[in-house]
Amino acid sequence: IKISAYQEGNRVFITVSDDGKGLDAEAIKQSAEKKGISTAGLSTQEIQELIFHPGFSTADKVTKISGRGVGMDVVKTKIQELGGTILTKSEENVGSSFRLSLPLTLSIIPALLVKVETHTFAIPLSVINKVIHAKAEDIKEIHGGEVLVENGKTIPLIRLEDQLEMMHDENASSHMVMVVIDGTEYALSVDSIIGQQEIVIKELGKEFADQSDYLGATIMGDGSIILILNVTAICLERKQASYV
The missing domain is CATH 2.30.30.40 (SH3 Domains)
Known part of the structure; x- marks a missing residue:
């Protein structure tokens, strides 16, 4: 896992990346359709970003630490409350990268x-x-x-x-x-x-x-x-x- 941060203008950019298996767009799409979330016309990246949807999860079972679809939703909500944004870039079997942009005033x-x-x-x-x-x-x-x-x-x-x-x-x-x-x-x-x-x-x-x-x-x-x-x-x- 790599974490980097730098300042540009009046923003702070934080990137968290890994070399894991990445986000499985097909699994996310199937899970979304089961939950009644339309994926028609969405690009691969837009499908991957459905992980931020409230209550969304691809886990088959709910455990004490995962499967509830709360974690990523909370992350995005909190970043937006701070006036920031989060972007996702992921490639299957290569890894994922999450780029946070936050106001410097924080x-x-x-x-x-x-x-x-x-x-x-x-x-x-x-x-x-x-x-x-x-x-x-x-x-x-x-x-x-x-x-x-x-x-x-x-x-x-x-x-x-x-x-x-x-x-x-x-x-x-x-x-x-x-x-x-x-x-x-x-x-x-x-x-x-x-x-x-x-x-x-x-x-x-x-x-x-x-x-x-x-x-x-x-x-x-x-x-x-x-x-x-x-x-x-x-x-x-x-x-x-x-x-x-």
Whole structure:
């Protein structure tokens, strides 16, 4: 059995797969017809997904742990209640794969807490490559905006105080959070690094619907609220601006 998980945009994808005998579409079809469930015109995959139908089972006997047709129905119902989906892919005598898609706002993720001016923000660790301290001479101005020169490479620089419309303190120390988005590396300029912490993502209200810079928020142990940066949106905006 293999389990994998990854984040893409504002969704979390979890895949559970095995190398078992797979779902027998013919057995599922016969069981469905016995229960009065029409299978006319259904594809093989649609027939396989009948396992999520309430009370559906292909077991000949009901035991203490199987045959009641409850398990998969409960799984799908709970995922839908969370705003997610589940997809099935199965091949007989090869194995089965179940792919769950869930909103990121239900997740607990490791994040890096940073200071930008007097405000604290969270950056998901999944997009961070490394953190460095930059010197003033390593920052250059080019046509597409500022870049950080590191080991002979020019890396697009994003000053978060500007992106988030804050006042820039020229005397503040500049740490660079290096992130990779769509295969491109970017440098996010912050004033200081607080440290790593696992956080629970809370969805923002409709008042923030037009704020693409934020994925959500988290509540800290002291009751303070910290916004979680949508690094993908911030970096892609920088990329688009460089072509204008």
